[in-house]
Amino acid sequence: MPLPPLIETFRRAGQSQVFAFFEQLDPAGQRQLLQEAAEIDLAEVDRLTRTLLTGSASAGVPFADLTPAPYEALPAQGGEAAAWARAKAAGEEELRAGRVAAFTVAGGQGTRLGYDGPKGTFPVTPLRHKPLFQVFAEKIQAAGVRYGQPLHWFIMTSHQNHGATVAFLEEHRYFGLDRARVHCFRQGRMPAVDFAGRILLETPGTLALSPDGHGGSLRALERSGALDLMRREHIETLSYFQVDNPLVRCVDPAFIGWHRLRGSQMSSKMIPKAYPEEKLGHFCLLDGRLVVVEYSDLPLAMQRETTPDGQLRFRAGSIAIHMLDREFIRGIAAGGEGVALPFHRADKKIPTVDAAGRPVKPAQPNGVKFELFVFDAQPFAAHPLVIETSRADDFSPVKNATGVDSPQTCRDDQLRQFARWLRANGAEVATDASGRPHAGLEVSPRFGYDEDSFAESWGRLSPRPAITDGLYLDCNPP
Ligand code: UTP
Secondary structure: OOHHHHHHHHHHHOOOOHOHHHHHOOHHHHHHHHHHHOOOOOOHHHHHHHHHHHOOOEEEEEEEEHOOOOOOOOHHHHHOHHHHHHHHHHHHHHHHOEEEEEEOOOOOOOOOOOOOHHHHOOOOOOOOOOEEEHHHHHHHHOOOOOOOOOOOOOEEEEEOHHHHHHHHHHHHHHHOOOOHEEEEEEEEEEEOOOOOOOOOEOOOOOEEEEOOOOOOOHHHHHHOOOHHHHHOOOOOOOEEEEEEOOOOOOHHHHHHHHHHHOOOOEEEEEEOOOOOOOOOEEEEEEEEEEEEEOOOOOOOOHHHHHHHOOOOOOOOEEEEEEEEEEEHHHHHHHHHOOOOOOOEEEEEEEEEEEOOOEEOOOOOOOEEEEEEHHHHHHOOOOOEEEEEOOHHHHOOOOOOOOOOOHHHHHHHHHHHHHHHHHHHHHOOEEEEEOOEEOOOOOOOOOOOHHHHHHHHHHHHHHOOOOOOEEEEEEEOOO
Protein backbone atom coordinates (compact mmCIF):
# COMPACT_ATOMS: atom_id res chain seq x y z
CA MET A 1 0.00 0.00 0.00
CA PRO A 2 1.43 3.44 -0.88
CA LEU A 3 2.40 5.57 2.09
CA PRO A 4 0.35 8.71 2.70
CA PRO A 5 1.86 11.79 1.00
CA LEU A 6 2.26 13.55 4.34
CA ILE A 7 4.99 11.07 5.25
CA GLU A 8 6.91 12.03 2.14
CA THR A 9 6.47 15.71 2.99
CA PHE A 10 8.00 15.08 6.42
CA ARG A 11 10.82 13.06 4.89
CA ARG A 12 11.69 15.88 2.51
CA ALA A 13 11.70 18.29 5.46
CA GLY A 14 14.24 16.08 7.25
CA GLN A 15 11.60 14.91 9.76
CA SER A 16 11.26 11.25 8.77
CA GLN A 17 11.84 10.12 12.40
CA VAL A 18 8.24 11.18 13.12
CA PHE A 19 7.09 8.12 11.18
CA ALA A 20 9.84 5.73 12.31
CA PHE A 21 7.30 3.39 13.95
CA PHE A 22 4.41 4.06 11.60
CA GLU A 23 4.31 0.58 10.12
CA GLN A 24 4.07 -0.96 13.59
CA LEU A 25 0.97 1.05 14.54
CA ASP A 26 -2.53 -0.29 14.09
CA PRO A 27 -4.76 1.60 11.63
CA ALA A 28 -6.29 3.78 14.39
CA GLY A 29 -2.81 4.64 15.70
CA GLN A 30 -1.65 5.49 12.19
CA ARG A 31 -4.65 7.75 11.68
CA GLN A 32 -3.97 9.55 14.95
CA LEU A 33 -0.32 10.12 14.17
CA LEU A 34 -1.18 11.43 10.72
CA GLN A 35 -3.73 13.75 12.27
CA GLU A 36 -1.21 15.14 14.73
CA ALA A 37 1.39 15.50 12.00
CA ALA A 38 -1.08 17.39 9.83
CA GLU A 39 -1.31 20.01 12.58
CA ILE A 40 2.38 20.82 12.22
CA ASP A 41 3.51 23.77 10.18
CA LEU A 42 6.81 22.35 8.90
CA ALA A 43 7.94 25.66 7.46
CA GLU A 44 7.42 27.27 10.87
CA VAL A 45 9.39 24.52 12.63
CA ASP A 46 12.17 24.96 10.09
CA ARG A 47 12.23 28.73 10.55
CA LEU A 48 12.29 28.39 14.35
CA THR A 49 15.09 25.84 14.14
CA ARG A 50 17.13 28.20 12.02
CA THR A 51 16.46 31.32 14.06
CA LEU A 52 16.26 29.99 17.63
CA LEU A 53 18.29 26.78 17.60
CA THR A 54 21.03 26.21 15.13
CA GLY A 55 21.49 29.59 13.48
CA SER A 56 23.11 32.72 14.77
CA ALA A 57 19.99 33.57 16.74
CA SER A 58 18.75 37.14 16.72
CA ALA A 59 21.00 39.72 18.24
CA GLY A 60 18.82 39.87 21.38
CA VAL A 61 17.73 42.98 23.20
CA PRO A 62 20.05 45.98 22.84
CA PHE A 63 20.08 46.65 26.57
CA ALA A 64 21.88 49.99 26.32
CA ASP A 65 18.89 51.37 24.40
CA LEU A 66 16.29 50.33 26.97
CA THR A 67 14.60 52.92 29.14
CA PRO A 68 11.93 52.37 31.80
CA ALA A 69 8.41 52.62 30.40
CA PRO A 70 6.22 55.44 31.71
CA TYR A 71 3.05 54.47 33.57
CA GLU A 72 0.02 56.09 35.17
CA ALA A 73 0.76 56.13 38.88
CA LEU A 74 -2.00 55.45 41.41
CA PRO A 75 -3.33 58.57 43.16
CA ALA A 76 -1.70 57.37 46.39
CA GLN A 77 1.63 57.30 44.55
CA GLY A 78 1.35 60.78 43.01
CA GLY A 79 -1.10 60.12 40.17
CA GLU A 80 -3.88 62.59 39.42
CA ALA A 81 -6.95 61.57 41.42
CA ALA A 82 -9.36 63.36 39.06
CA ALA A 83 -7.97 61.48 36.05
CA TRP A 84 -8.43 58.16 37.89
CA ALA A 85 -11.99 59.14 38.77
CA ARG A 86 -12.72 59.98 35.12
CA ALA A 87 -11.24 56.64 34.07
CA LYS A 88 -13.35 54.75 36.57
CA ALA A 89 -16.54 56.47 35.42
CA ALA A 90 -15.69 55.71 31.79
CA GLY A 91 -14.99 52.07 32.64
CA GLU A 92 -18.27 51.72 34.48
CA GLU A 93 -20.03 53.05 31.41
CA GLU A 94 -18.31 50.37 29.27
CA LEU A 95 -19.47 47.69 31.71
CA ARG A 96 -23.04 48.98 31.76
CA ALA A 97 -23.02 48.95 27.96
CA GLY A 98 -21.73 45.36 27.86
CA ARG A 99 -18.70 46.26 25.78
CA VAL A 100 -16.22 44.29 27.92
CA ALA A 101 -15.81 40.54 28.49
CA ALA A 102 -13.58 38.62 30.88
CA PHE A 103 -10.88 36.38 29.48
CA THR A 104 -8.92 33.74 31.42
CA VAL A 105 -5.92 31.94 29.99
CA ALA A 106 -6.00 28.48 31.51
CA GLY A 107 -4.08 26.36 29.03
CA GLY A 108 -0.82 26.15 30.96
CA GLN A 109 0.58 22.89 32.25
CA GLY A 110 1.05 24.05 35.84
CA THR A 111 4.12 21.86 36.27
CA ARG A 112 5.52 23.89 39.17
CA LEU A 113 2.40 23.47 41.27
CA GLY A 114 2.36 19.77 40.52
CA TYR A 115 -1.42 19.50 40.85
CA ASP A 116 -3.23 16.77 39.01
CA GLY A 117 -6.01 18.47 37.07
CA PRO A 118 -6.68 21.80 35.40
CA LYS A 119 -5.25 24.57 37.57
CA GLY A 120 -8.59 26.36 37.58
CA THR A 121 -10.00 23.50 39.67
CA PHE A 122 -7.38 24.01 42.38
CA PRO A 123 -8.93 25.07 45.75
CA VAL A 124 -7.61 28.44 46.92
CA THR A 125 -9.85 30.32 49.33
CA PRO A 126 -9.08 30.21 53.06
CA LEU A 127 -12.31 28.80 54.52
CA ARG A 128 -14.50 27.38 51.80
CA HIS A 129 -11.61 26.17 49.67
CA LYS A 130 -13.28 27.45 46.55
CA PRO A 131 -11.48 26.56 43.35
CA LEU A 132 -9.98 29.28 41.19
CA PHE A 133 -12.71 28.99 38.56
CA GLN A 134 -15.38 29.54 41.22
CA VAL A 135 -13.66 32.69 42.49
CA PHE A 136 -13.58 34.17 38.99
CA ALA A 137 -17.13 33.01 38.19
CA GLU A 138 -18.49 34.69 41.32
CA LYS A 139 -16.58 37.90 40.62
CA ILE A 140 -17.84 37.96 37.04
CA GLN A 141 -21.38 37.25 38.15
CA ALA A 142 -21.30 39.94 40.83
CA ALA A 143 -19.91 42.52 38.41
CA GLY A 144 -22.68 41.64 35.97
CA VAL A 145 -25.30 42.23 38.66
CA ARG A 146 -23.67 45.48 39.75
CA TYR A 147 -23.57 46.96 36.25
CA GLY A 148 -26.90 45.53 35.15
CA GLN A 149 -25.27 43.67 32.29
CA PRO A 150 -24.19 40.02 32.59
CA LEU A 151 -20.70 39.51 31.29
CA HIS A 152 -19.38 36.98 28.82
CA TRP A 153 -16.44 34.90 30.03
CA PHE A 154 -13.94 33.39 27.63
CA ILE A 155 -11.68 30.63 28.95
CA MET A 156 -8.74 29.33 26.97
CA THR A 157 -7.93 25.70 27.69
CA SER A 158 -5.42 23.28 26.20
CA HIS A 159 -5.87 19.98 24.40
CA GLN A 160 -4.78 18.31 27.62
CA ASN A 161 -7.18 20.01 30.01
CA HIS A 162 -10.15 21.04 27.84
CA GLY A 163 -12.36 18.05 28.57
CA ALA A 164 -11.67 18.14 32.31
CA THR A 165 -12.25 21.91 32.44
CA VAL A 166 -15.61 21.77 30.70
CA ALA A 167 -16.69 18.75 32.76
CA PHE A 168 -15.80 20.60 35.98
CA LEU A 169 -17.73 23.71 34.99
CA GLU A 170 -20.70 21.60 33.93
CA GLU A 171 -20.62 19.63 37.16
CA HIS A 172 -20.75 22.88 39.12
CA ARG A 173 -23.33 24.43 36.80
CA TYR A 174 -20.94 27.16 35.86
CA PHE A 175 -21.05 28.38 39.44
CA GLY A 176 -24.26 30.29 38.83
CA LEU A 177 -23.29 31.90 35.53
CA ASP A 178 -25.44 31.61 32.44
CA ARG A 179 -23.64 28.82 30.57
CA ALA A 180 -24.50 30.49 27.29
CA ARG A 181 -22.11 33.24 28.30
CA VAL A 182 -19.18 30.99 29.20
CA HIS A 183 -17.03 30.06 26.22
CA CYS A 184 -14.23 27.51 26.52
CA PHE A 185 -11.92 27.00 23.58
CA ARG A 186 -8.64 25.19 23.06
CA GLN A 187 -5.36 26.86 22.33
CA GLY A 188 -2.98 25.61 19.64
CA ARG A 189 -0.11 23.19 20.07
CA MET A 190 3.51 23.24 19.01
CA PRO A 191 5.82 20.27 18.57
CA ALA A 192 8.86 19.95 20.78
CA VAL A 193 12.14 19.38 18.93
CA ASP A 194 15.59 18.13 19.85
CA PHE A 195 18.51 20.54 19.73
CA ALA A 196 18.97 19.88 16.04
CA GLY A 197 15.36 20.76 15.28
CA ARG A 198 14.04 17.23 14.82
CA ILE A 199 10.45 16.85 16.01
CA LEU A 200 10.28 14.56 19.04
CA LEU A 201 7.91 11.65 19.50
CA GLU A 202 6.35 11.24 22.92
CA THR A 203 5.46 7.61 22.16
CA PRO A 204 5.96 5.63 18.96
CA GLY A 205 2.53 6.81 17.83
CA THR A 206 2.25 10.32 19.22
CA LEU A 207 4.15 13.56 18.86
CA ALA A 208 5.55 15.53 21.78
CA LEU A 209 3.09 18.41 21.51
CA SER A 210 2.57 21.16 24.06
CA PRO A 211 0.46 24.32 24.32
CA ASP A 212 1.83 27.21 22.26
CA GLY A 213 2.10 29.66 25.17
CA HIS A 214 -0.31 32.29 26.51
CA GLY A 215 0.46 34.36 23.41
CA GLY A 216 -1.24 31.57 21.47
CA SER A 217 -4.46 32.97 22.94
CA LEU A 218 -4.63 35.65 20.27
CA ARG A 219 -4.71 33.23 17.35
CA ALA A 220 -6.90 30.81 19.31
CA LEU A 221 -9.45 33.58 19.90
CA GLU A 222 -9.62 34.14 16.17
CA ARG A 223 -9.60 30.47 15.15
CA SER A 224 -12.24 29.44 17.69
CA GLY A 225 -14.70 32.05 16.48
CA ALA A 226 -14.53 33.94 19.79
CA LEU A 227 -13.75 37.23 18.03
CA ASP A 228 -16.76 36.83 15.75
CA LEU A 229 -18.93 36.06 18.73
CA MET A 230 -17.61 39.21 20.41
CA ARG A 231 -18.48 41.27 17.35
CA ARG A 232 -22.00 39.90 17.27
CA GLU A 233 -22.40 40.72 20.96
CA HIS A 234 -20.87 44.20 20.53
CA ILE A 235 -17.98 43.37 22.83
CA GLU A 236 -15.04 45.61 22.03
CA THR A 237 -12.48 44.65 24.65
CA LEU A 238 -11.26 41.64 26.62
CA SER A 239 -10.10 41.89 30.19
CA TYR A 240 -7.25 39.34 30.19
CA PHE A 241 -5.97 37.56 33.30
CA GLN A 242 -4.26 34.34 34.31
CA VAL A 243 -5.96 31.36 35.89
CA ASP A 244 -3.56 31.27 38.84
CA ASN A 245 -4.35 34.67 40.38
CA PRO A 246 -7.53 34.75 42.50
CA LEU A 247 -6.87 38.29 43.73
CA VAL A 248 -7.28 39.75 40.26
CA ARG A 249 -10.05 42.22 39.56
CA CYS A 250 -11.54 40.32 36.64
CA VAL A 251 -13.05 43.53 35.35
CA ASP A 252 -11.63 46.72 36.82
CA PRO A 253 -13.56 49.87 35.85
CA ALA A 254 -10.57 52.19 36.26
CA PHE A 255 -8.38 50.01 34.06
CA ILE A 256 -11.11 49.67 31.44
CA GLY A 257 -11.66 53.41 31.49
CA TRP A 258 -7.97 54.32 31.14
CA HIS A 259 -7.75 51.93 28.20
CA ARG A 260 -10.81 53.42 26.52
CA LEU A 261 -10.09 57.10 27.18
CA ARG A 262 -6.56 56.78 25.82
CA GLY A 263 -7.72 54.98 22.70
CA SER A 264 -5.29 52.21 23.56
CA GLN A 265 -5.46 48.89 21.72
CA MET A 266 -3.62 47.02 24.45
CA SER A 267 -3.04 48.11 28.03
CA SER A 268 -1.29 46.48 30.95
CA LYS A 269 -1.13 46.73 34.71
CA MET A 270 2.15 47.09 36.56
CA ILE A 271 3.21 46.82 40.16
CA PRO A 272 6.46 48.22 41.50
CA LYS A 273 8.84 45.30 41.91
CA ALA A 274 9.26 44.38 45.57
CA TYR A 275 13.00 43.73 45.16
CA PRO A 276 15.38 43.72 42.18
CA GLU A 277 15.44 39.96 41.67
CA GLU A 278 11.68 39.55 41.84
CA LYS A 279 10.66 37.31 38.96
CA LEU A 280 8.51 39.74 37.00
CA GLY A 281 8.99 41.00 33.47
CA HIS A 282 9.90 44.67 33.10
CA PHE A 283 7.95 47.25 31.13
CA CYS A 284 10.51 49.13 29.05
CA LEU A 285 10.71 51.38 26.02
CA LEU A 286 12.83 50.34 23.07
CA ASP A 287 12.96 52.70 20.10
CA GLY A 288 9.84 54.34 21.46
CA ARG A 289 7.92 51.05 21.60
CA LEU A 290 6.53 49.47 24.73
CA VAL A 291 8.10 46.07 25.39
CA VAL A 292 8.34 43.61 28.24
CA VAL A 293 11.82 42.34 29.00
CA GLU A 294 11.77 39.13 31.00
CA TYR A 295 13.49 38.88 34.37
CA SER A 296 15.75 36.20 32.98
CA ASP A 297 16.86 38.52 30.16
CA LEU A 298 17.45 41.88 31.84
CA PRO A 299 21.00 41.95 33.23
CA LEU A 300 21.00 41.87 37.02
CA ALA A 301 22.99 45.11 37.19
CA MET A 302 20.15 46.86 35.36
CA GLN A 303 17.53 45.21 37.59
CA ARG A 304 19.38 46.69 40.55
CA GLU A 305 19.81 50.22 39.18
CA THR A 306 18.11 52.88 41.29
CA THR A 307 16.96 56.43 40.66
CA PRO A 308 18.21 59.36 42.82
CA ASP A 309 15.13 58.96 45.09
CA GLY A 310 16.16 55.37 45.83
CA GLN A 311 13.51 53.57 43.77
CA LEU A 312 14.35 50.82 41.32
CA ARG A 313 14.87 52.37 37.89
CA PHE A 314 13.23 49.44 36.05
CA ARG A 315 10.55 49.00 38.67
CA ALA A 316 7.47 48.46 36.52
CA GLY A 317 6.79 44.73 36.90
CA SER A 318 4.37 42.96 34.59
CA ILE A 319 1.64 40.90 36.25
CA ALA A 320 -0.07 39.60 33.12
CA ILE A 321 -3.26 41.64 33.37
CA HIS A 322 -4.21 43.30 30.12
CA MET A 323 -6.97 44.96 28.17
CA LEU A 324 -7.04 43.87 24.53
CA ASP A 325 -9.22 45.28 21.78
CA ARG A 326 -11.04 42.79 19.60
CA GLU A 327 -9.89 44.10 16.24
CA PHE A 328 -6.34 44.49 17.49
CA ILE A 329 -6.36 40.80 18.40
CA ARG A 330 -7.66 39.98 14.96
CA GLY A 331 -4.79 41.85 13.34
CA ILE A 332 -2.17 40.07 15.44
CA ALA A 333 -3.83 36.70 14.83
CA ALA A 334 -3.71 37.29 11.09
CA GLY A 335 0.04 37.87 11.45
CA GLY A 336 1.72 39.03 8.31
CA GLU A 337 4.54 41.43 7.70
CA GLY A 338 5.85 42.93 10.89
CA VAL A 339 2.94 42.04 13.20
CA ALA A 340 3.51 38.38 14.04
CA LEU A 341 4.37 37.47 17.63
CA PRO A 342 7.86 35.97 17.97
CA PHE A 343 8.31 32.49 19.41
CA HIS A 344 10.48 32.01 22.49
CA ARG A 345 12.62 28.97 23.13
CA ALA A 346 12.48 27.01 26.40
CA ASP A 347 14.88 24.14 26.97
CA LYS A 348 13.02 21.31 28.74
CA LYS A 349 13.19 17.69 29.77
CA ILE A 350 10.84 16.18 27.22
CA PRO A 351 9.68 12.58 27.65
CA THR A 352 10.36 10.78 24.39
CA VAL A 353 11.35 7.40 22.90
CA ASP A 354 14.68 5.92 21.87
CA ALA A 355 15.52 4.36 18.51
CA ALA A 356 13.81 1.14 19.56
CA GLY A 357 10.67 3.01 20.60
CA ARG A 358 11.30 2.52 24.33
CA PRO A 359 10.26 5.39 26.66
CA VAL A 360 12.99 7.83 27.74
CA LYS A 361 12.56 10.11 30.75
CA PRO A 362 15.48 12.51 30.42
CA ALA A 363 17.25 13.79 33.52
CA GLN A 364 18.61 16.80 31.62
CA PRO A 365 16.93 19.04 29.06
CA ASN A 366 16.92 17.12 25.79
CA GLY A 367 14.95 19.46 23.62
CA VAL A 368 13.14 22.69 23.11
CA LYS A 369 9.56 23.89 23.36
CA PHE A 370 8.40 26.95 21.45
CA GLU A 371 6.03 29.42 23.10
CA LEU A 372 4.32 32.69 22.27
CA PHE A 373 3.96 35.36 24.96
CA VAL A 374 0.97 37.67 25.02
CA PHE A 375 2.97 40.70 26.12
CA ASP A 376 4.85 40.58 22.81
CA ALA A 377 1.71 42.03 21.23
CA GLN A 378 2.21 45.28 23.13
CA PRO A 379 4.73 46.85 20.68
CA PHE A 380 2.19 46.52 17.86
CA ALA A 381 -0.59 48.33 19.72
CA ALA A 382 -1.65 51.88 19.04
CA HIS A 383 -1.41 54.13 22.11
CA PRO A 384 -0.27 51.33 24.45
CA LEU A 385 -0.69 52.13 28.08
CA VAL A 386 0.59 50.92 31.43
CA ILE A 387 -1.21 51.75 34.66
CA GLU A 388 -0.14 51.06 38.21
CA THR A 389 -2.14 48.81 40.48
CA SER A 390 -1.70 47.81 44.07
CA ARG A 391 -0.31 44.33 44.50
CA ALA A 392 -2.58 43.69 47.47
CA ASP A 393 -5.66 44.16 45.31
CA ASP A 394 -4.65 42.47 42.09
CA PHE A 395 -1.82 39.98 42.37
CA SER A 396 -1.10 36.87 44.37
CA PRO A 397 -0.51 33.98 41.99
CA VAL A 398 -0.39 30.31 42.85
CA LYS A 399 2.65 29.07 40.94
CA ASN A 400 4.62 26.81 43.28
CA ALA A 401 3.61 24.06 45.70
CA THR A 402 5.48 25.77 48.56
CA GLY A 403 7.39 28.98 49.27
CA VAL A 404 6.81 32.13 47.24
CA ASP A 405 3.65 32.35 45.15
CA SER A 406 2.22 29.21 46.70
CA PRO A 407 -1.25 28.26 47.99
CA GLN A 408 -0.16 29.41 51.46
CA THR A 409 1.02 32.90 50.41
CA CYS A 410 -2.11 33.28 48.30
CA ARG A 411 -4.41 32.35 51.19
CA ASP A 412 -2.60 34.82 53.43
CA ASP A 413 -2.98 37.57 50.85
CA GLN A 414 -6.70 36.88 50.54
CA LEU A 415 -7.04 37.05 54.32
CA ARG A 416 -5.18 40.37 54.40
CA GLN A 417 -7.47 41.74 51.73
CA PHE A 418 -10.62 40.72 53.61
CA ALA A 419 -9.22 42.27 56.80
CA ARG A 420 -8.35 45.52 54.97
CA TRP A 421 -11.84 45.80 53.51
CA LEU A 422 -13.43 45.19 56.89
CA ARG A 423 -11.21 47.71 58.64
CA ALA A 424 -11.75 50.33 55.94
CA ASN A 425 -15.44 50.06 56.77
CA GLY A 426 -15.05 50.47 60.48
CA ALA A 427 -14.90 46.84 61.66
CA GLU A 428 -12.43 45.90 64.36
CA VAL A 429 -10.17 43.16 63.08
CA ALA A 430 -7.18 41.95 65.04
CA THR A 431 -4.22 41.28 62.76
CA ASP A 432 -0.52 40.60 62.94
CA ALA A 433 2.02 43.19 61.78
CA SER A 434 1.62 42.08 58.16
CA GLY A 435 -2.13 42.75 58.28
CA ARG A 436 -3.04 39.07 58.37
CA PRO A 437 -6.10 38.62 60.57
CA HIS A 438 -5.91 36.28 63.54
CA ALA A 439 -9.36 34.96 62.69
CA GLY A 440 -9.95 32.82 59.62
CA LEU A 441 -12.30 34.85 57.37
CA GLU A 442 -13.70 34.68 53.93
CA VAL A 443 -15.64 37.13 51.80
CA SER A 444 -17.56 35.66 48.91
CA PRO A 445 -17.02 37.65 45.72
CA ARG A 446 -20.82 37.81 45.54
CA PHE A 447 -20.72 39.88 48.74
CA GLY A 448 -17.71 41.95 47.71
CA TYR A 449 -15.28 41.43 44.85
CA ASP A 450 -13.49 44.74 45.27
CA GLU A 451 -13.33 47.58 47.77
CA ASP A 452 -16.40 49.38 46.42
CA SER A 453 -18.69 46.37 46.14
CA PHE A 454 -17.62 45.21 49.59
CA ALA A 455 -18.37 48.64 51.10
CA GLU A 456 -21.85 48.64 49.53
CA SER A 457 -22.75 45.19 50.86
CA TRP A 458 -21.28 45.89 54.27
CA GLY A 459 -23.16 49.18 54.43
CA ARG A 460 -26.45 47.34 53.85
CA LEU A 461 -25.72 44.65 56.43
CA SER A 462 -27.76 44.84 59.61
CA PRO A 463 -26.97 43.63 62.18
CA ARG A 464 -23.26 43.38 61.45
CA PRO A 465 -21.61 40.14 62.47
CA ALA A 466 -18.80 39.95 64.99
CA ILE A 467 -15.42 39.27 63.44
CA THR A 468 -14.82 35.80 64.76
CA ASP A 469 -12.98 32.80 63.50
CA GLY A 470 -14.85 31.15 60.66
CA LEU A 471 -16.78 34.25 59.56
CA TYR A 472 -17.97 33.83 55.99
CA LEU A 473 -19.68 36.74 54.30
CA ASP A 474 -21.93 35.96 51.38
CA CYS A 475 -24.62 37.97 49.66
CA ASN A 476 -27.31 36.49 51.86
CA PRO A 477 -26.56 38.08 55.22
CA PRO A 478 -25.57 35.45 57.80
P1 UTP B 1 2.78 30.07 33.50
O1 UTP B 1 3.83 30.81 32.80
O2 UTP B 1 2.72 30.20 34.98
O3 UTP B 1 2.87 28.54 33.06
O4 UTP B 1 1.39 30.49 32.88
P2 UTP B 1 2.07 27.27 33.53
O5 UTP B 1 2.18 26.32 32.38
O6 UTP B 1 0.68 27.56 34.01
O7 UTP B 1 2.87 26.72 34.79
P3 UTP B 1 4.30 26.02 34.89
O8 UTP B 1 5.29 27.01 34.33
O9 UTP B 1 4.21 24.76 34.06
O10 UTP B 1 4.47 25.76 36.33
C1 UTP B 1 0.84 31.74 33.12
C2 UTP B 1 -0.59 31.73 32.66
O11 UTP B 1 -0.65 31.49 31.27
C3 UTP B 1 -1.45 30.36 31.01
C4 UTP B 1 -1.46 29.55 32.28
O12 UTP B 1 -2.60 28.71 32.34
C5 UTP B 1 -1.46 30.66 33.31
O13 UTP B 1 -2.76 31.18 33.47
N1 UTP B 1 -0.86 29.64 29.87
C6 UTP B 1 0.46 29.36 29.86
C7 UTP B 1 -1.69 29.22 28.87
O14 UTP B 1 -2.91 29.46 28.89
N2 UTP B 1 -1.14 28.54 27.83
C8 UTP B 1 0.19 28.24 27.76
O15 UTP B 1 0.60 27.61 26.78
C9 UTP B 1 1.01 28.67 28.80
